[in-house]
Amino acid sequence: MVEYVVYYRVSTERQGRSGLGLEAQRAMVEQFLTPADQVIAEFTEIQSGKRDDRAELWNAINLVKKTRSKLLIPKLDRFSRKVSFISGIIDQGIELVVCEHPNVSTFFLHLLACFAEEERRQISERTRAALRAAKNRGTVLGRNAHALAEQRRSEKRIFFETIRIEFERALVEAGTYSGAARLLNEWDVKTNKGGCWHPQTVKNYTCFRNSLESK
Numbered sequence: 001m002v003e004y005v006v007y008y009r010v011s012t013e014r015q016g017r018s019g020l021g022l023e024a025q026r027a028m029v030e031q032f033l034t035p036a037d038q039v040i041a042e043f044t045e046i047q048s049g050k051r052d053d054r055a056e057l058w059n060a061i062n063l064v065k066k067t068r069s070k071l072l073i074p075k076l077d078r079f080s081r082k083v084s085f086i087s088g089i090i091d092q093g094i095e096l097v098v099c100e101h102p103n104v105s106t107f108f109l110h111l112l113a114c115f116a117e118e119e120r121r122q123i124s125e126r127t128r129a130a131l132r133a134a135k136n137r138g139t140v141l142g143r144n145a146h147a148l149a150e151q152r153r154s155e156k157r158i159f160f161e162t163i164r165i166e167f168e169r170a171l172v173e174a175g176t177y178s179g180a181a182r183l184l185n186e187w188d189v190k191t192n193k194g195g196c197w198h199p200q201t202v203k204n205y206t207c208f209r210n211s212l213e214s215k
Contacts, residue, residue, distance in 0.1 A: 003038045003069035004097070007060045009045040009078050011212065024168035025074040031172075032072070032099040040069055061094060070095045076112050077210060083114050100172075157212060159192045160205065167205065177202040 006029055010021045022044065033039070041063055045056040064071045071089075073079045076098050080086055086109065090096055096109060104112065160167070166189050170180040177199040184197040191201060 001036050001038055003040050003067060004033075004072040005040050005060050005064045005067070005069050006042045006072045007045070007057060007079070008042065008074065009047060009054070009057075011047070021164065021168070023165055024172065025078060027169065028074040028099040028172055029072065032102060039072075040067055061089065061092070064094055065092075070097050072097045072099065074099045076101070076109070156192060156208065160208065160212075163189055164209075167202075167209075171202070171206070177206070 008022055008025050041060070043056040043060040045054050047054050047056075060071060063069070071094050073096065076086070079096075079098075086096075090109070098104065098109065098112075101109070101112065166184065166187060167180075170183040170187070170189075174180040174183050180202045181197040181199050184202070189197070191197060
């Protein structure tokens with residue numbers, strides 16, 4: 001029998017109230033656990049992944065130390081995208097288990113954290129590069145332009161929240177962008193423009209979701 005303390009995290013109060021995001025994370029944990037496993041406790045945090053001062057996480061870690069159990073998280077990027085943060089937790093002797101990477105060693109967890117941190121950096125750099133290019137073309141990046149960009153992002157976020165459960169379920173079940181696109185099309189889930197899903201579309205929305213959750 002393996003004893004686990006489960007930790008979930010969502011970025012906003014809205015996600016916490018609606019269950020969006022949490023439902024997909026709970027589904028991953030349920031699929032991971034075996035009948036012989038025991039969940040000692042579950043902790044849910046409503047906090048940005050950029051912050052390290054997470055009360056529920058430290059409550060979970062203290063319980064793991066006290067019970068000598070393992071800390072179970074659905075996805076590494078739900079835990080953190082900072083290599084230093086993840087390394088610091090592991091260095092405390094905490095055995096970290098990730099549902100989406102059940103057989104990954106501590107060494108490879110460090111590598112995955114590096115990839116996640118690099119992905120976040122690249123998203124930020126691409127955004128800055130796009131803004132520079134627009135400015136060089138003469139586009140005025142003033143109040144109106146920023147307001148329009150924020151409006152479009154808000155509309156995209158609102159749409160994404162309406163399909164988040166199906167989207168994250170498709171990613172979990174398929175494990176690939178192409179497989180997730182196939183499932184979404186089979187389930188008759190339309191894109192924001194009412195079209196079909198393609199692997200690149202799934203990838204784009206995955207990056208968009210990650211940018212929302214990293215805040």
